[in-house]
Amino acid sequence: MATDAKKLQPIIVKKIKKGGHAVHGGAWKIAYADFVTAMMAFFLLMWLLGSTSEGDKKGLSDYFTAPLKVSMLGGSGAGASNSILPGGGADLTKQAGQSRRGEGNDPIQKKMLAEAMKAEVAKQDAKKLASLSAKISAVISSNAKLAEFSSQIRLDTTPDGLQIQIVDDQKRPMFDSGSATVKPYMRDILREIGAALNGVENKVSLDGHTDRAPYSNAERGYSNWELSADRANASRRELVAAGMPDDKLARVVGLASSSLLDALNPLSPANRRISITVMTREAEERLMGTGRAPDTKAQEPTAATVSQ
Structure with a gap:
């Protein structure tokens, strides 16, 4: 009878379900993209500094130091710009053999510079x-x-x-x-x-x-x-x-x-x-x-x- 009772006992099978990994957000992708962009900008900056002449660097420095003086005097260091006061280095849009229209030939600029020089000479005299x-x-x-x-x-x-x-x-x-x-x-x-x-x-x-x-x-x-x-x-x-x-x-x-x-x-x-x-x-x-x-x-x- 005992043997028959064992045979009639139900068999219980336990299945353990393993939970999957938690879903991660995409923030790391944004951070990685920012890092790559920053590195690209850094290498572009280093390339530009390496390919810019000392005269152009001096022009940039002079412009940010005294933009009005650069815009009045013109010459190398007063490059193309859409602002009222031109400046910022050599004109990168200019091709070899070309000159920007009106470059160094502005009559108002020349007159202002001549009057300033004349006033300074008169003051010294x-x-x-x-x-x-x-x-x-x-x-x-x-x-x-x-x-x-x-x-x-x-x-x-x-x-x-x-x-x-x-x-x-x-x-x-x-x-x-x-x-x-x-x-x-x-x-x-x-x-x-x-x-x-x-x-x-x-x-x-x-x-x-x-x-x-x-x-x-x-x-x-x-x-x-x-x-x-x-x-x-x-x-x-x-x-x-x-x-x-x-x-x-x-x-x-x-x-x-x-x-x-x-x-x-x-x-x-x-x-x-x-x-x-x-x-x-x-x-x-x-x-x-x-x-x-x-x-x-x-x-x-x-x-x-x-x-x-």
């Missing part, structure tokens, strides 16, 4: 001439001889530069009457001024003037024009003797009575004078631009000059 004026004033006040004639030495700042005028006086004429012979005190004044001008880079204009009294021998062909030119040349020789280089003179002219200092009194002694103008760069360029070359000799007045 003003400082130099102010310093020279103070120097000459100090020389006059510290020199007993010159201090005595300080009333006859006039310093004025004009659009053309620093004007030093040595005017005549009824009791102290600069030259012998009707001649170009320099008086001793006039020689001292000219030589002190010449020494002061020795270290100045600017060009000098020297003009001789007379009053309107007619020259006694005018009918013989020698008039106030020749007299003023001879006096200007005599003054030039004294300045050069004091050490001022002869090539510093841009012009030496005789203007007779065409430019009176005291127009209300044409016969005033103050109209008889020597004008020494230390010119600004602008005045020098304007003088040279008229087509007249610098001349260290007195020029005989032309009809155009006489008409003044």
Whole structure:
């Protein structure tokens, strides 16, 4: 019976189900893609740095340091850009033999640059001439001889530069009457001024003037024009003797009575004078631009000059 009971006992089979792996998200794929992109960008950067010239690198550096300066000056280092201020290195869109339209030929840019340079030169000239004026004033006040004639030495700042005028006086004429012979005190004044001008880079204009009294021998062909030119040349020789280089003179002219200092009194002694103008760069360029070359000799007045 026991044997029959064992045979009738049901057989139980246990099946163990093994669970599968948990589902992972795709975040690692995104991280891997970012890593690959970053590595690609890094290698592209290294390749660009290796293939860029030192000049282009300097242009990039200059642009990020001072973009306005690069855009104004142009040249290498001011490359193609869609912004208002061009810059950022060489124009990578430019083929060999081609140039970007308007590159380095912008009239507004050129005008702005020229005006900025002109203003800077004028500023430097003003400082130099102010310093020279103070120097000459100090020389006059510290020199007993010159201090005595300080009333006859006039310093004025004009659009053309620093004007030093040595005017005549009824009791102290600069030259012998009707001649170009320099008086001793006039020689001292000219030589002190010449020494002061020795270290100045600017060009000098020297003009001789007379009053309107007619020259006694005018009918013989020698008039106030020749007299003023001879006096200007005599003054030039004294300045050069004091050490001022002869090539510093841009012009030496005789203007007779065409430019009176005291127009209300044409016969005033103050109209008889020597004008020494230390010119600004602008005045020098304007003088040279008229087509007249610098001349260290007195020029005989032309009809155009006489008409003044």
